[in-house]
Each structure stands twice: as structure tokens, then as C-alpha cells.
Amino acid sequence: MSIAAILGLITALEPAVVNTILLIKNKATGQVTAIAVLDSVDAAVAANQTAIQTWLSGHPSA
Amino acid sequence: MRSKIAILVVLSLCPFFIACPASTSTTLSTPAPPTNPAATYTKISQALLVIAQTTGTLQNSVIVANSQKILSDANTKDILLICGKVNTFVGQASTIIRGQAAISTASKASLVSLIDPLISAFQADINQGLLGITDVNTKSAVSVSLLFIQTTLSGILVAIS
Numbered sequence: 314m315s316i317a318a319i320l321g322l323i324t325a326l327e328p329a330v331v332n333t334i335l336l337i338k339n340k341a342t343g344q345v346t347a348i349a350v351l352d353s354v355d356a357a358v359a360a361n362q363t364a365i366q367t368w369l370s371g372h373p374s375a
Numbered sequence: 376m377r378s379k380i381a382i383l384v385v386l387s388l389c390p391f392f393i394a395c396p397a398s399t400s401t402t403l404s405t406p407a408p409p410t411n412p413a414a415t416y417t418k419i420s421q422a423l424l425v426i427a428q429t430t431g432t433l434q435n436s437v438i439v440a441n442s443q444k445i446l447s448d449a450n451t452k453d454i455l456l457i458c459g460k461v462n463t464f465v466g467q468a469s470t471i472i473r474g475q476a477a478i479s480t481a482s483k484a485s486l487v488s489l490i491d492p493l494i495s496a497f498q499a500d501i502n503q504g505l506l507g508i509t510d511v512n513t514k515s516a517v518s519v520s521l522l523f524i525q526t527t528l529s530g531i532l533v534a535i536s
Contacts, residue, residue: 347472348474351423351473353424354423354424354465354469357424357428357430358462358469361430361431361434361458362459362466364434364435365455365459365462368441368451368455372448372452374448375449375451375452
């Protein structure tokens with residue numbers, strides 16, 4: 314298939330198909346980004362809970 | 376007879392035109408922009424991170440204020456317990472949405488069931504936590520942080536609704 318034919322095929326693609334391709338691309342990218350963010354979330358939560366427990370154990374009468 | 380054949384030809388081509396609306400009308404063939412579930416997923420993940428970081432900053436501030444005798448042990452404990460509830464929610468929310476390509480309906484329901492009671496109790500918790508703080512600056516700083524966390528929690532609720 315020639316380049317012109319491929320370009321013609323791409324041009325002829327329905328907008329819905331193009332949008333679907335974009336959606337899949339964004340979904341994959343977004344998921345990777347979100348997982349990295351969630352790793353940071355978990356680390357922050359763990360540090361926060363440790364800080365609270367440390368303070369509470371140092372102030373048993375509070 | 377010719378007109379009948381013409382009608383039959385037109386009718387037989389109808390499904391083709393319906394299946395290929397771009398060839399009949401550009402406006403009709405253009406679908407609405409797709410809602411991107413991954414965008415919501417990313418948005419909520421980032422909101423959770425903001426909440427976790429703000430909570431951590433607040434905790435450190437009240438612990439420092441307590442060590443400087445600006446904040447009583449009772450007030451510090453009240454605020455830290457609020458922070459503990461927020462941390463628990465954020466951790467659970469992270470577990471619920473992790474590994475999903477997009478947030479499922481079931482996950483949304485789980486998040487709502489966690490976040491609703493938290494937001495409902497938040498104002499009372501804030502009032503309780505702020506009640507005995509005498510230092511104006513500390514009270515203001517704690518209040519601003521807690522309200523920011525509350526607003527961000529509400530934002531998550533809006534994003535998943």
C-alpha cells in the first residue's frame with residue numbers, strides 16, 4: 314500500500330474512530346500517570362499516619 | 376416500473392448512507408467529544424495527593440505548635456484525629472481506584488460511601504478541633520487547611536458524580 318493510499322485511508326477515517334484512538338491513547342497515558350501519583354499518595358499517607366502515631370505515643374495522656 | 380426500481384435502489388442504499396453518515400453530512404457524522412474516563416481517574420488521583428500533602432503539612436504544623444506550647448495536647452490530638460480520618464479515607468480511595476483503566480461504577484459507589492460520611496462529619500470535627508485554640512494565627516492557619524481539605528474532598532465527590 315502506498316503512502317498516498319495510507320494517508321487517504323487515515324483522512325477517510327471516521328471522526329469516531331479517530332476519537333476512539335485518542336481515547337485509548339489518553340487512557341493508557343492517564344493510567345500510567347495516575348498510578349505514579351497514587352504511589353506518591355500512598356507514601357504520603359503512610360508518612361502522615363506514622364507521624365500521628367509517633368505523636369500520640371509520646372502523649373498518652375492527651 | 377423505472378420509478379419502482381429507482382425507489383428500490385434508493386432504499387437498498389439507505390443502510391449504507393446510515394452506516395456512513397460522513398458521506399451525507401459532516402455535521403451528523405461528527406460525534407460528541409468523548410468523555411475521557413482516564414481524565415477523571417487522573418484528576419482524582421491528583422486530588423488525593425493534594426489532600427495527603429496538605430494533611431501532612433497541617434499535621435506537622437500542629438505538632439510543631441504543640442511542641443512550642445502554642446497548642447494544647449487536647450487540641451493537637453483533636454486535629455490529628457481529623458487528619459487520621461482523612462488519611463484513612465485517602466489510603467482507602469487509593470486502593471479502590473488503583474489498577475483500573477477508569478473508575479468503575481462500583482468503585483464510584485464505594486468512594487461515595489466513604490467520602491459522604493467524612494464530609495458530613497467534617498464541619499463538626501473542624502468546630503471541635505478549633506474550639507479551644509486560643510492563638511489566633513494558629514487557629515486561622517488550621518482552619519484554612521481544614522477547609523481546603525474539605526473543599527478538595529467535595530471536589531472528588533463532584534468529579535465522580
